[in-house]
Each structure stands twice: as structure tokens, then as C-alpha cells.
Amino acid sequence: MGTASLRTGVTVQFGLLSIPTSVQTAVEPEPANRTVCLGGGTHDPVRITMPITCPECGPVKPYQTTKAREVGDRLVPIGDLLSKRDVTAYAQSMALAAHPAGQVDLGTINGEHVYYLVPMRGAEHAYAALTAFVDAHPELAFVTQWAPRSRVGLFRLGVTHQKGKQPVLTMFERLAVSRLRAAPELPVEADTELVTLLEKALKANRRTLVSAFKPEAYLDDTEDQIQAALASLAPVDEPRTDPTLVALTQMAQRPARARKPKAKAEQKVEAA
Secondary structure, three states: OOOOEEEEEEEEEEOOEEEEEEEEEOOOOOOOOOOEEOHHHOOOOEEOOOOOEEOOOEEOOHHHOOOEEEEOOEEEEOHHHHHHOOOHHHHHEEEOEEEEHHHHHHHEEEEEEEEEEEEOOOOHHHHHHHHHHHHOOOOEEEEEEEOOOOOOEEEEEEEEOOOOOOOEEEEEEEEEHHHOOOOOOOOOOOOHHHHHHHHHHHHHOHHHHOOOOOHHHHOOOHHHHHHHHHHOOOOOOOOOOOHHHHHHHHHHHOOOOOOOOOOHHHHHHHHO
């Protein structure tokens, strides 16, 4: 699949270096599963629409809603605060700062979002130089603040290597370690004898216990099964041949029969 460009004209700055780039999403989104109604087999799948309902007003429109934060047992609207915050400066430029990688690893955790940086025309040489520089200093973490959409996030600049392609600058989202929930307290101490036995087992059986990492061995094959099931279905342009529907259609298309006039005896009985 092709990459999706999120924003163009984003300037990456480090020292005296200034590189205009295009930001592209690096991770393919998973196929979305929709909630549909089958009507007990009486019609094709149709998406279910869920109206927004207020317990006080009843059905409301999306423009009548806003964001709020729970404070105790109250809901405090904060939509105006979010809409007034200007993140334009963070959206169009990212100033890199270098920190010891160990400190960044201790102070942040991995986030969800990953983006590629692609040089704009004329900035290829500066881009390649920065890529080589970042790649040559794994002891440093090059971080920046950037706003993909309406919120400013923390990102760490890295380099992605793919076989047969040039290295690509890649931004990995990082979250403040304060977002990490407190780990549970476990009143357990390691048994030194058991640890020694594990070390001996690893040393004696390394070839059987340690193997090459193969990502495909850990992938969920649910999507493959769904794709196989979809491929086995009839093409979309072929109508479904439900015997009951076919019979009803044929009955509806039959020409109407002319009604025979009733006999005089029947007409008299009805009149009586």
C-alpha cells in the first residue's frame, strides 16, 4: 500500500540545519470492522446508525456537544480551552534537541504513532546528512515537540532501514513516564539457587532455547482468515440467488389474470 501524506512543508531544525520535509504515516491502519444489521437474512448488511442522545434533551446534533473533564462527580466543559489553543507553530516546525538516550528512555515510554519524514525537493542532501548523523549517534536521543493534529506530542527521531532502500528519518511517539500506571507491589524475592539453575540450563541448551526471531511467527492470523473468507465469496456485482426471493419476484412479475364474471346464481346469493 502507498504511504499517506499527513502534512507537507514541515521544517526540521537542528543547529544551523533547516530541512523542509513531508510527514507521512508509517503504520498501515488495521481494516475497520463495521457494526451492521442483517435483518434476519431479509436484506444485505447495512450499517447501524446510532443517534447521539442526551438524557435531558433527547436526540442532539454533533455541533451541540463539547468536550468535558470529570472532576469528582461533576463534568466541567473544556471545549473552549481546547479550541483556543493555537498549535500552528508546532504543526509547521519541529526543533530537535539532543539528550542522552538513557535519560530519555527512563523518562518516557513508547507511544502509538510513527511517522516518516521525506525531504522536499532541493533538500535531499541536507536530509541525507542529518539521517547519517542521527544514525551514527545511538547514544543520543533526538527529540522534538510536534502537533500531528490538534495536540502537541513528544517524538523521538530515529532511522528506519529497509532492504534495498535508503535510510529514512522516522519519528516515534514518546509518552511521559507519568502516564505509566504504578506497577503492582510483589513481596517476592528471587531464589538465587533457581536463578543459577536457569543460567546453567541456558548455557547447556542455548541452541534449543534461543532461536532467530521471526516476526511472522507472532502475528495474529485472524486478518488472513478474514481475507481468505472474503476472497471465497462471489463477486460483488453478482446478485444473491435466494430461492425464496426469486420465487416471490417471479410471482410479482406474472401478468394479472382477467377475473371471470360471476354466475347469476352467485350474484343473487350475495344480494340476498
